[in-house]
Amino acid sequence: MFIRSRNRLRVAKGAVVWSFRSSPAEPGCPARPGIPHKAPHKPKVLMTGTTGTSDGQSVAVRQYFEVPRRRWRIVLVVALIGVAAVVGYAQLASDRYEASTIVRVNPIGTDPFTSGRTADQLVNTDSEAQLAKSSEVAEAAAELLSPAGDPETMRAGLTVTAASDTASLTLSYAGNSRQDAVDGANAFAQAYLEHREAEARDQQRQMLDNVEESLGEARDDLIAAEEALAAAEAGTREAQEADADRQIADRSIQSLSTRRGDLQSLVFEPGTVLREAEQAAPASFAGGPTFLVGGALAALVLALLAAFARDGLDRRVRSGHDVSRAVRAPLLAEIPGGPGAPLLEDPDGDAAESYRVLRAHLMPALRRADIRVLLVADLTQGRAGTAGAALAVAIAQAHSGVALLTPGWSNPGAAGLAALGEGGGISSLMPGAVPGMTSPADTLRSTAVPGLRAAYGGDVRSLLGSGHFDALVAELTTTDGYVVLDASGQLSRSETLAMAGAAGAAVVVGQRGRTLAPDLSALATDLERLGTPVAGCGIVTTARRGGRARATRHDAAAAPAAQKHRRPESSLR
Structure with a gap:
């Protein structure tokens, strides 16, 4: 039998069996051979500390700087895509210029002074703004340009803003060059006023036709009443009715003649151009340095967010921390x-x-x-x-x-x-x-x-x-x-x-x-x-x-x- 200081070796029937002596164990907790006894689920704390490089807060802060370094490919790719998108948009947007003209809108009616309202109150600027953006106005504006433009393309470049306190409209037009923008804005202003005047004159002609038709009917009634009065005996009921019809027809003729004269004497002023477009400015700030710097910073922020998002999905360890x-x-x-x-x-x-x-x-x-x-x-x-x-x-x-x-x-x-x-x-x-x-x-x-x-x-x-x-x-x-x-x-x-x-x-x-x-x-x-x-x-x-x-x-x-x-x-x- 071989005896050692910390164990006992026993040989029996060709088999080698080791038995051990160790420190007393708690009930139900057998001692582990070769090491001091320790209670289960309460391991000894052999060393203290966190990562061994610095305190926990410093390590946590450093981790935020390590993420972009680890994911530099994602940061680089996303940042390049973002910068390319910003530069591309700047190139496209910087080719557009915008010019504006202001138009005063006058009310148009057969008797504008009988309504009891001011001229500004008689104009519905929202309706007029829709009229200015209509396809009819766009077609007329395209014909005013030399060479003629495309109506739908010009209509897409027009922006109409209605004033809230006065009867005026601001017509802004974006073109591919400064001159195109100025010509387009002025063409839309002229086409809008001409279209408005043409609509008013069409309405005048329709009203005159109606008056002429009513006047002809009144004359026929007057002739019929005079013939009836001549055929009736004086003092009879038929003579009295014929005389009354004659008077009514005569008054109608006078009233319709006056109405016709008023319509014929109307002077139509659809509006005036308060300020013509003389110069154009870039349609946006996309081509400026502020936009480019801001876009580059936004692309960098997006790239960093993508890196942190990708790193958050990766469960592999990247550092000793x-x-x-x-x-x-x-x-x-x-x-x-x-x-x-x-x-x-x-x-x-x-x-x-x-x-x-x-x-x-x-x-x-x-x-x-x-x-x-x-x-x-x-x-x-x-x-x-x-x-x-x-x-x-x-x-x-x-x-x-x-x-x-x-x-x-x-x-x-x-x-x-x-x-x-x-x-x-x-x-x-x-x-x-x-x-x-x-x-x-x-x-x-x-x-x-x-x-x-x-x-x-x-x-x-x-x-x-x-x-x-x-x-x-x-x-x-x-x-x-x-x-x-x-x-x-x-x-x-x-x-x-x-x-x-x-x-x-x-x-x-x-x-x-x-x-x-x-x-x-x-x-x-x-x-x-x-x-x-x-x-x-x-x-x-x-x-x-x-x-x-x-x-x-x-x-x-x-x-x-x-x-x-x-x-x-x-x-x-």
């Missing part, structure tokens, strides 16, 4: 894209430095909480999903004795981690997998990094569902000090949560432009329910040339601790 907000944990590092093992393949690059920054943030908090098992929930895709292995390398370079379990990758080459060297399968570490195995440490293979041993792949579902995985992890903490559980590769959500059951803390890593914020939030909620605190988060960005890794506001506090536990640079690489 998005990841931090989704998992409700501080941002520890922004990791540029690079090789699978950046600390080995490019130790001076940004990616390698970002993992050192991440290590400097994590290790003091893990030591204070006495946590030896760390879950790295990596939601990135492809070769970017090697954050767990890279972090294990960083920890091993500063703290000897690290075990890396990566069940999501079948071998180092599949994960882009060939620089680590060959590693064994996780299944070979389980009880009974190797005859005569007394401890996982006996079969866990070393890597190219001193102090780091790793195991890959295996039957993940049976491995995590067997109940031996937690015991394996706890045994490794006694031999290797720290255990990094790399939940990346092809692992499902349930398999990641099964691994989380053996971890004392977790780090969640997302990828810019690919990882969905709801997936990160759901994972953080599940980890919280399992009682596994999320110590922090990271985001994998794109590779940058030169420079150093982007640090967070934890750097100042974490740097002394990192220097204390860091080996000389020559031995770390």
Whole structure:
């Protein structure tokens, strides 16, 4: 029987079984092997902060400036379309000019002074405005021009405004040139007055014809009455009636003659032009600088609104703040894209430095909480999903004795981690997998990094569902000090949560432009329910040339601790 300080190894009938001693647990809450007990649903707060770059308000303000930068293509396309539309409209609208003329409208009637109303009251300006825009007036105005214009086109360019207090009309005409506008306005004014006078004279002729007809009938009645009076005997009733008819016919003739004379003496003045059109101005301000500047600003505002609308529909994380907000944990590092093992393949690059920054943030908090098992929930895709292995390398370079379990990758080459060297399968570490195995440490293979041993792949579902995985992890903490559980590769959500059951803390890593914020939030909620605190988060960005890794506001506090536990640079690489 093999006895260790924190566990007891018992061999029975060729099977290896691990049992563990841990701190007392609350009723109904079994202790987790290899880590201090913690009550469920109340995870420890290992670190505080939001995004790690500034306070929440400053980050929120900066996000508004980052949206146009991320969506610059939408901003550029919409802005160019808007500016092109403004310039095009300005070109079309600036070719139109407008001139105006004012016409005084006089009342026309057979007896304008018997109504008891003023001349302005006798004119219905609204009706006159409709008359000025009639097709008859447009045809007459077109004939006045040289060459003759198109009546419908000219009618479309006419605007008539009726005055509210005086009997006057303002006729405004828009033409393709200044001269066209002036000629068109004056032509409409002349055509309107001539048409109004022609209508009045037509009415006069109709009234004269009616008077002449009535006058002829009255003369016939007078002749008939005189003949009847001559034929009747004096003093008889027939003579009296004939005399009365003669008098009535005579008075009718006199009245109709007077009416005819009045109609013939009428002088028609349909109106006068108070102000002729002499010059034309642009029909709109579309061609002016104010319009162009305003249109460009409106196009820019529209482009920004389109960018924000598109960004609001995109659920992918775009910054470390998005990841931090989704998992409700501080941002520890922004990791540029690079090789699978950046600390080995490019130790001076940004990616390698970002993992050192991440290590400097994590290790003091893990030591204070006495946590030896760390879950790295990596939601990135492809070769970017090697954050767990890279972090294990960083920890091993500063703290000897690290075990890396990566069940999501079948071998180092599949994960882009060939620089680590060959590693064994996780299944070979389980009880009974190797005859005569007394401890996982006996079969866990070393890597190219001193102090780091790793195991890959295996039957993940049976491995995590067997109940031996937690015991394996706890045994490794006694031999290797720290255990990094790399939940990346092809692992499902349930398999990641099964691994989380053996971890004392977790780090969640997302990828810019690919990882969905709801997936990160759901994972953080599940980890919280399992009682596994999320110590922090990271985001994998794109590779940058030169420079150093982007640090967070934890750097100042974490740097002394990192220097204390860091080996000389020559031995770390």
